[in-house]
Amino acid sequence: MPIHRRFTAKNALITLIALLFLALFLHLKAELWDREPVVAPVEQDGKEEKAQQSSATGARRTAVVIASQKTEDPKWLDEYFPQWEKNIYKVDDQDAPLTVPKNKGRESMVYLTFIIDNYEKLPDNILFIHPQRYQWHNDDPDYDGLPMLRHFQLAYLEKEGYVNIRCAWSLGCPAEIKPLEEAGEHRAAVHAGGDYKNSFELLFPGKEVPKHVGVSCCAQFAATKDKILQRPKSDYEHYRNWLLETDLDDSISGRILEYSWHMIFGKESVHCPTTKECYCNVFGLCELECKESGSCIGRYILPPYATLPDGWPFVGWNKEERNRSSAEE
Numbered sequence: 001m002p003i004h005r006r007f008t009a010k011n012a013l014i015t016l017i018a019l020l021f022l023a024l025f026l027h028l029k030a031e032l033w034d035r036e037p038v039v040a041p042v043e044q045d046g047k048e049e050k051a052q053q054s055s056a057t058g059a060r061r062t063a064v065v066i067a068s069q070k071t072e073d074p075k076w077l078d079e080y081f082p083q084w085e086k087n088i089y090k091v092d093d094q095d096a097p098l099t100v101p102k103n104k105g106r107e108s109m110v111y112l113t114f115i116i117d118n119y120e121k122l123p124d125n126i127l128f129i130h131p132q133r134y135q136w137h138n139d140d141p142d143y144d145g146l147p148m149l150r151h152f153q154l155a156y157l158e159k160e161g162y163v164n165i166r167c168a169w170s171l172g173c174p175a176e177i178k179p180l181e182e183a184g185e186h187r188a189a190v191h192a193g194g195d196y197k198n199s200f201e202l203l204f205p206g207k208e209v210p211k212h213v214g215v216s217c218c219a220q221f222a223a224t225k226d227k228i229l230q231r232p233k234s235d236y237e238h239y240r241n242w243l244l245e246t247d248l249d250d251s252i253s254g255r256i257l258e259y260s261w262h263m264i265f266g267k268e269s270v271h272c273p274t275t276k277e278c279y280c281n282v283f284g285l286c287e288l289e290c291k292e293s294g295s296c297i298g299r300y301i302l303p304p305y306a307t308l309p310d311g312w313p314f315v316g317w318n319k320e321e322r323n324r325s326s327a328e329e
Contacts, residue, residue, distance in 0.1 A: 060124040060125065060158075061085060061123035061124050061125070062083070062084050062085070062123060062124065062125040062126075062127070062154065063084060063085035063086070063087060063123035063125070063126050063127070064077060064081070064084050064085070064086055064087065064126075064127045064128075064129055065087045065089070065110065065111060065114045065126060065127070065128045065129070066086070066087065066088045066089060066110075066129055066130070066131050067089055067091060067106070067107035067109075067110035067111070067128075067130060067131070068088060068089060068090060068091070068130075068131035069090065069091060069092050069131075070090055070092055070093050070096075072131040072132060073131070074086075074088055074131040074132070074133075076133045076145075076146070080146055080149075080150070081149065084127075085123055087114055088131070089110040089113070089114070091103045091109065091110060100113050101113065101240075101244065102244055104243055104244065104250055104253070105243040105250060105253045105254045105257065106219075106250060106251070106253075106254030106258075107128070107130065107219050107254065108219070108239075108243060108253070108254050108257040108258070109240065109243055111128045111219075111261075112236050112239055112240040112243070113240065114126075114128075115228060115236045116233065116236050116237055116240060119228075119229075119233045119236070122225040122228060122229070123225060124158075124224060124225050125154055125157055125158065125222065125224055125225075126222060126223055126224070126225070126228070127149070127152070127165065127220075127221075127222045128219070128220065128221055128222065128223070129145070129149075129165070129220045130219075130220060132145070133145045133146060134308050134312055134313065135308075136303045136305070136306050136307070136308060137166065137171075137217060137218040137220075138166075138220075139165070139166040139167055139168055139216075139283075139299070139300050140299075140300070140326070141298060141299060141300070141301075141325035141326045142312075142313040142324050142325050142326060143303065143308060143312075143313075144313065144328065146328055147326065147327070147328055147329060148165065148283070149165075150328075150329065151283040151284055151285065152165065152222070152282065152283060153281065153282060153283065153284050156281050156282060157222050157223075157224060158224055161223065161224050161226060161227030161230075161265065161266065162221065162222070162223045162224075162227050162261075162262065162265035162266060162267060163221060163222050163223075163282055164215060164216055164220075164221045164262065164271070164282075165220045165221055165222060165282070166216040166217065166218065166220060167216060167273075167275045167278035167279050167282060167283070167296075167299075167300075168216060168275060168294065168295055168299065168300035168302075169216060169272060169275065169293070169294025169295065170294065170295070170300065170301075170302040171216070171217040171218070171302070172214060172215050172216040172217040172218075172259075172272075173214045173215065173216050173270075173272035173294060174212075174214045174270060174272045174293075174294070175212040175213065175214040175270060176193075176213060176214050176215070176217075176259060177191075177192060177193045177196050177212070177213040177214075177259055178193060178211065178212055178213075179193065179196040179197040179200060179209050179210060179211070179212075179213060180197060180209060180211055181193075181211075182194055182196070182197075183196075183197040183198070191255075192252050192255040192256045192259065195248055195252055195256065196213065196256055196259070197209050199242075199246070199248070199253075199256045200256075200260070202242055203238075203239060203242055203256075203260065204263075210269035210270075211269075212269060212270050213259050213260075213263075213269050213270065214269070214270040214271065214272050215259060215261075215262045215267075215270075215271045215272065216272065217258065218258065219254075219257075219258040219261065221261055221262075223265050227265050227266065228265075230266070231264070235264075239257070239264075243257070272294075274290070274293045274294075275288075275290050275292075275293065275294055275295055275296045275299070276288065276290040276293075276296065279296060279299065298325075298326075303317075304317060305317070313325075
């Protein structure tokens with residue numbers, strides 16, 4: 001009898017352990033295999049989904065902010081840079097998915113509106129650019145934005161926080177504006193020197209007006225989320241309110257901010273690195289021959305007109321056939 005009791009107790013213990021393992025298996029099966037997947041809400045353009053995926057995987061988000069009009073179509077960015085988030089503003093269409101409170105101040109109104117509306121959920125890297133692939137101010141021998149953006153060094157942006165997407169000094173450097181010397185002057189329709197001092201004092205109250213302001217034109221630049229967040233949201237709201245309320249002509253108010261972005265993001269009033277240094281850091285082009293501080297051989301040449309010919313880059317200024325000056329890559 002004692003042997004029978006010990007056998008029964010042992011069997012009972014084994015049975016109990018087996019039942020516990022079975023219960024644990026059924027619980028894990030229900031938790032890991034049988035549960036329905038949770039689907040995150042997705043906006044029509046998919047941006048929320050992309051942002052959630054990036055956050056979950058730790059991937060850094062890069063976005064472009066584009067100031068455009070209804071007649072302009074920046075689809076080339078989707079074709080060549082599908083991995084970047086696109087924020088395409090139509091300044092002259094109040095029914096567009098992305099637009100501005102008022103079509104004023106040129107691209108500056110778009111840039112500020114994006115920052116204000118997305119301040120709490122900014123992408124990690126943001127390129128603020130114009131819509132057309134071929135534009136006279138693009139820093140490329142063919143004025144082509146494709147190789148310019150393909151070569152753009154995101155790692156350098158993340159190190160610096162702010163980077164101008166143009167190196168050539170023609171227009172802007174070394175000192176485009178002399179606020180104190182030019183105060184009150186109006187020597188050209190699109191030159192902001194005469195109005196810069198008063199505007200600077202309104203934009204940056206309490207700050208000393210610089211003697212010289214220089215940065216390569218033309219309001220295409222990149223900034224990181226961290227750099228943007230170094231200023232409170234109220235600063236950007238203040239800049240936009242100034243744009244909305246100023247009596248200055250649209251071209252002048254936009255030009256004043258064009259020559260202020262680098263200071264907004266922490267650079268000195270004159271931010272004109274040599275083209276040798278700039279092309280290497282910003283575009284990874286480190287083997288260029290640069291005999292002057294502001295230009296390199298085979299790179300940007302100021303065009304005779306601000307509007308490129310129809311058919312460019314295969315049709316020249318005199319309607320002659322031409323070949324590309326450099327590869328698209």
